[in-house]
Amino acid sequence: MLSQGFVSAAAIAASVLFILSLGGLSNQEKAKRAVWYGIIGMAVAVFFTAFGPGIGGYWLMIPMIIIGAIIGTRLARRVEMTEMPQLVAALHSFVGLAAVFVAWSADLERRRVLAARAADGVMQDFSAFAALLAHKAPDELMFLQVEVVLGIFIGAVTFTGSVVAFGKLAGKIDGKPRQLPGGHLLNAGAAVLSLLLAILYLNGAGFWTLLLLAGLAFFIGYHLIMGIGGADMPVVVSMLNSYSGWAAAAIGFTLSNDLLIVTGALVGSSGAILSYIMCKAMNRNFVNVILGGFGGSTGPAAEIEGEQVAIDANGVASALNDAESVIIVPGYGMAVAQAQSAVSDLVRKLRAAGKEVRFAIHPVAGRLPGHMNVLLAEAKVPYDIVLEMDEINDDFASTDVVIVIGSNDIVNPAAQEDPNSPIAGMPVLKVWEAKQVFISKRGQGTGYSGIENPLFYKDNSRMFYGDARESLNALLPMVD
Structure with a gap:
């Protein structure tokens, strides 16, 4: 068993590695090294925590770690990039549920300590955690109760919210916003009841209050995310990432684990910052995101006139051969078709x-922040020609050809032209210029979000129907 000094030093080292990992992920060229920082940091954290002072039960812990590692490895190898968003949502749910279970267990141990003190002060067969609690003063145990309440509430909301997000991303739940009769009043009522239960618990009520609190929080998480439309799922994923971080931090306070507190705070704060950045990118109010109050329209959408005009590979190739400047806009359809390699081949021919x-x-x-960047990096597309919206949006007016691959909402002019559109006010790529x-x-479908796109009907737009990878492979031989 390792000494506390080793564990503390390892916690500092792991925290530094996590910070380096987060910092490196902001740059595509440094991202791979940053991921390794995170992997090494987590390995250090798990090892030194598992073999630190007061830790036992290795006969159960080690097999569970091995089984979890095997399952995680198999899942990571089987999951395609198109399924990564729902995998991330599923992993968030595990963190939330773990927070609930840890909080419940912590309270049961607290009650054992209080019962032993009330009896004769003799404590036998106590866990290492209960032995730690036995040395705490009454006010410290009261603070533990606050941590328990926060862990259960945040964890339960994260769990069911992440499960619903997984279902919507995987197509198992309708992507349209759905709420029970009463809408946000139900969420507000559940939140008020949760607060009352928390007050009862803090004033000595039984364990039943924590069970009811978890049940209400489970409902809030479910109802919040069900009320958010598919077009806003990328923001939801980053928001749930933040929730899972705060749930982990709450567990850290409960267990007096400094490393878990630091790690949870890093994840929670970075997820919140990312959510805020994405809200700005989508012109959404951050408070509305937290409350689940977005993703629906305010009235009937504008009627679209005209028709979608199809074009074949010969027509697209002819336009590309005559063009001097080309912009490619990738979306989730590229990921579904796994067309990134074909896109990379087309880029090489055009640049040559x-x-x-x-x-x-x-x-x-896509359905996850950075989704397209990862796919293009995987296909060896040079980083310097991959530009963010703010860097390139003003250049469409002087561009000869734009190729949109499987995108819908992010190139939808209705965001600027139709105030009743579900994505009204959202900044989009002005490809129609x-x-x-x-x-x-x-x-001719409307795609994942179910929102009609006037771009498809404009005079300078042509529909290149078919599977993206097959269409691009058919196009490649015709491009000079």
């Missing part, structure tokens, strides 16, 4: 012909 080729990345393209726009799309 002396054409200016760049990518325009919307902050919420280019001379010609080709949209690679499977069919």
